[in-house]
Amino acid sequence: TDQSNMSEIGEIDEGLYSRQLYVVGHEAMRRMGAASVLIAGLRGLGVEIAKNVILCGVKSVTVQDEGQTVWADLSSQFFLKEQNLGQNRATCSLQQLSALNPHVLVSAHTGPLSEDLLLQFQVVVLTDSSLDDQKRFGEFCHSHGIKFIVADTKGLCGQLFCDFGEEFTVLDRDGEMPMSAMIQSITKENPGVVFCVDEQKHGFSDGTKVVFSEVQGMTELNSVGPVEIKAHGPYSFSIGDTSAFSEYERGGVVTEVKQPFVVKFKPLSDALLDLELLKMNDYGKVSRHHTLHLAFQALHNFVKKEQRLPRPWSEVSALYNADALLDTVRELNAVAQLEQLDEAAVRNLSYTAQGDLAPMNAVIGGFAAHEIVKACSGKFTPLQQWLYFDALECLPEEDMFSCSTRYDGQIAVFGSAFQEKLERQKYFLVRVGAGAIGCELLKNFALIGLGAGEEGQITVTDMDFIERSNLNRQFLFRSQDIGKPKSEIAAKAAREMNPQMQITAHQNRLDPDSEGVYDYNFFMGLDGAAAALDNVEARVYLDGLCVKHQKALLEGGTLGSKGHTLVVVPHLTESYGQDKSSSKNAFPLCTLKNFPHRIEHTLQWARDQFEGLFKQTPENVNLFLSLTDLNGGGQRPTSWEDCVSWARCKWETLYNNDICQLLHCFPPDQVTSTGLPFWSGSKRCPHPLTFDPNNYLLMTKFTFLLYQTVFGRDLDVVWPLGNLFSSVLYANNLPMFHLAQDDDTNFHMDYVVAASNLRAENYDIPAADRHQSKGIAGRIIPAIATTTAAVAGLMCLELYKLVQGHKKISSYRTAYVNLAVQYFVMSQPSRPLQFKVSYGSAAVLQPFLLTVSYCVGFRDRIYEAVSHLPNLNKALLTA
Structure with missing residues (x-):
């Protein structure tokens, strides 16, 4: 219903x-x-x-x-x-x-x-x-x-x-937001060439269709339908004949138009x-995928004839079954005409098909x-x-050889000895803000029996509590669990899947403050760690701990339909921290303060305003109150009218006075020293807003509601008020607000959306709806259960190899996926960086193990050698 x-x-x-x-x-x-x-x-x-x-x-x-x-x-x-x-x-x-x-x-x-x-x-x-x-x-x-x-x-x-x-x-081919770019200039010729500002590459390719808006001078482009372009470089492209158009003056935005297409x-x-x-x-x-295409057909033929799958390789008839399957593949290849068959893969499929x-x-x-x-x-x-x-590289690097247990499906592939080893493992699962991957990992851990023996142990930590928005992806949680600790409920769900699980739940944040819990003794008792984290800083920190203690690390992350996995093996592969490609792209302060040209800029500005007014200001006041015996005075509001007056004045300052001051310093007709208009390229010329209660009341309302909540939580005000009344507001300790974008009752996002869209109106930037604003200002990471499940599965396939102790780097895989466009690539991980030192070489993941006698005799030489290494925190010096 x-x-x-x-x-x-x-x-x-x-x-x-x-x-x-x-x-x-x-x-x-x-x-x-x-x-x-x-x-x-x-x-x-x-x-x-x-x-x-x-x-x-x-x-x-x-x-x-x-x-x-x-x-x-x-x-x-x-x-x-x-x-x-x-x-x-x-x-x-x-x-x-x-x-x-x-x-x-x-x-x-x-x-x-x-x-x-x-x-x-x-x-x-x-x-x-x-x-x-x-x-x-x-x-x-x-x-x-x-x-x-x-x-x-x-x-x-x-x-x-x-x-x-x-x-x-x-x-929609890929689900990405349409690409757009600010225009620097447009030539009047055939074909016309569009030059974009050099702050960001346009990202277009030949055949991309685009539309123009906000172009001044050559306004004909604003009414032209989607135009097909030819890319000349990262900052320019050509369009059709513009020779009959007006002269380009300034401004303009070019935006990609996504075109539907038909697939047969x-x-x-x-x-x-x-x-x-x-x-x-x-x-x-x-050649593996071609071979498997034939091998799966041969497998169906085998099952149809024998009414069963081939025997596992631990059974006597397994070799004969594999030979039969390989013969069928060769027959199929007589038609397919593959140049090369991976016969070893066919045999391994036969041995493990059950x-x-x-x-x-x-x-x-x-x-x-x-x-x-x-x-x-x-x-x-x-x-x-x-x-x-396939992940046939998970099989033991050396030869190995059913009982009625819950692990029969796994024992058929790896054998009983490996199952016992899995159950003895001790792993640390860190789940912070990325509970979806953590839930999927715990599900897999329970099913494969990781740490499920008497000597095994899984330790999971997550300081978060379950929210309703989690239920769409974090499938171990139900509506009755909302408000409860994630780690405890997830551990309980894992034990329900496999009652043999030895699992301990913590609610600690993994950071320097918890080093007393996750110390040397804790890490030295582990076999490895798995990361389900939502930010680079936490990943780098956990990676550093694993490097320091020489522990394997499984790392994975998702962004909507995209996913990535990485396995870190001590002495064999590079660490997560060695990859410097991840960096924060912060907006320049001057752009946010005076020259926004995208809705992302106004939303970040609105978020900064929120945190400045309702988090940092109360924090500063509380500090002042804790140091001073303040009995009155100052700018503390004493009535409801004071709060409204303050909110109204704040509106006038932000959207009228500040803009007027900026235009006084840089008039609309200002030119640079080179004679070019100052307000051109990525600089949008703003205009002040005049307060109109019929259009602009919401911003004042939400500002007032948050302000009065800071100074008096018990003030009950109905908006609009029929009868004004006063309520003296005294607060010895002001509440501070952290932006809580998922709570629709606290006015946080109402304020941010209203503040951002008014700022956008100042600069003629198209406004954003609440959903888009919430995603940008709330820094929400897009997520879907499908990608999460696949990434966790890829991580656990690497876990099989770690538990077996594979020594060849060719056995391990780093995976990159984008399910939106069926991009799925696996590659061998990189080796750790090697650094030459005066007495040899060492890798980042290979600590220096030096004896006391060696250190005494060659202290100066050691320090000289170590000083050449970057990232000294990655090297462990033991004496």
């Missing part, structure tokens, strides 16, 4: 979908809210896809599965427990899936798939399905306009296929034969769910049409 109402009136629960809306936008959310999705197969991969799609907020999700729960399911199906053995997977998972999102209608279907069933849905997803079913239902969906997706994982290999029909319209798809039967539709993602495995790994399901499940978002919304570029992904 909730969902049908939302679809009919077009309302969106912005409190719940807050972060996701900055990824997909309101229109895409509305289209998703009208889509029904069928997910067939509810083992580990199926439930991962269902979880992500339900969190994203489609209209309905139906999960179909005829099978019964077996032991191997527990290694990756996080909504099944031991008491569910022998029961239907879909019905056992239904209640927990439904609890993920109250706006999504979730149902279970335990009968077989049929064409009549498929007709009820806009998107159909098959997991753990036969090739015959894929072809049959794929043809049906293609001919009936139903978007069709196949997702599968077998051990350490995964497959994804998309068919969105004969013609699918993509409304082949049905699965035809796409199987088209190797051009395969996407390569790992440049260390150039495996069901949570991290692999997280990766493929995240990718598949993002394709469902595209199919439902028309947002982002869909996969065309095959994707293969």
